[in-house]
Amino acid sequence: MLLNHRAKPRTDSGSVRTAVGAVEDPELHRGLAELGMLRDVEVDRKGRARIEIALTTSACPLRESLREAVTNAATAAGAAAVDVVFSTMSERERMELAGHIRGEKPRGLAERTRVYAVASGKGGVGKSSVTANLAVALARSGQRVGVLDADVWGYSIPHLFGVRRNPIALNGFMLPVEAHGVRLMSVGFFVEDTEPVVWRGPMLHKALEQFLVDVHWDDLDVLLLDLPPGTGDVALSLLELVPQAALLAVTTPQPAAQTVAARVGRMARDQRMPIAGVVENMSSLVCGSCGAATSLFGSGGGQRLAEELDVPLLTQVPLDAAMREAGDAGIPVVARDPDAPSAAAVAKLAAELPVVRRGLAGIPLPLSVV
Ligand SMILES: Nc1ncnc2c1ncn2[C@@H]1O[C@H](COP(=O)(O)OP(=O)(O)OP(=O)(O)O)[C@@H](O)[C@H]1O
16 A cells, blocks of 8 residues: 655645734834735745735835745744735725724724823023933833924934834834834925925924824824923913823023023923933933043033923933934934943833823813814
8 A cells, every 4th residue: 555655735725824914014013914915825845935915105114024934924834934025905905994993993092091291491402312212211111202303404313213214104003113212203204304494383283183093003002292392382372282191391401501491391390291301411421430420511400491491300320322323323221331331310200290280270181073
């Protein structure tokens, strides 16, 4: 009697399909099968898999990271070799996908999202660096975090996160760009670095509104708003658009910085915006070899501002070359060098960030009755 000794296939198309279907799209945060992005899956007798993935756009910037995730999932399911081929969704399929996403959850911000407006009296005190690092630290603690770069003239969030690409647009809404586990939206994604951006009042308000409403933030735990320095139109527009926001005031220890930061604090008070606390940045310079601390910008500014506003001084971030280098490299220091003194100070801020809610009594809400 002849026995069939042919080896059993290592896997089959059903197992590979199940494994790959569960791979999450990096920006839509749903499985590829659910999103209708997983098309043909063929596995030959030798266990070689050919997998077709339909992208939302042919210029999808996440093509390579998807290829890697799909290959890993198929390999884990037993495929001996994996060939990932990409196609592009038709307009109709994109509309269906948009409807599916929109139908599940409302666009814009979820009601439960905690919003912090990070503000400073003047430029250059490290407001954007604090925002970027706080966001990464919160994301690393397991929270869903977004950053809206509302510093519309001096946007630096794309640079600090090392990303610059157009967000994917899906029939009437945009997906935030994701980096280091944080969802980002910035004017900087739409313009060339050297291009001047000119805003006129109503246009500015409209753009901020779009960034809040037409972006699929998708049920964030925390949204950080990186405000332009000072007390200008952007701050006022955002207060109107996001009435639940709380202020996080960033200052250096210098008396001059503290005085102008106090103005921002008073503006918040006038608008009945709660103040979560004060962050003192560039506090002291710690010598790498001997550990001695030098107060380059003086001392006590953060504490005085906290007392003046009657809120806690949440953390003191030292002047740290690691923070500057990380910013220049486009990798926030919390991710690049978590043991650096500046990273530790921001991690403390993330761990102790107070939850504050504004009492909405007596405040006109941007709602209309239909
Ligand atoms: N704690 C720190 N130690 C060392 N360098 C820092 C620190 N904080 C910020 N910097 C550096 O200072 C510069 C200004 O920081 P950043 O852009 O975050 O300030 P900003 O207040 O947001 O400025 P602007 O409002 O003008 O955009 C950057 O080069 C940044 O890397």
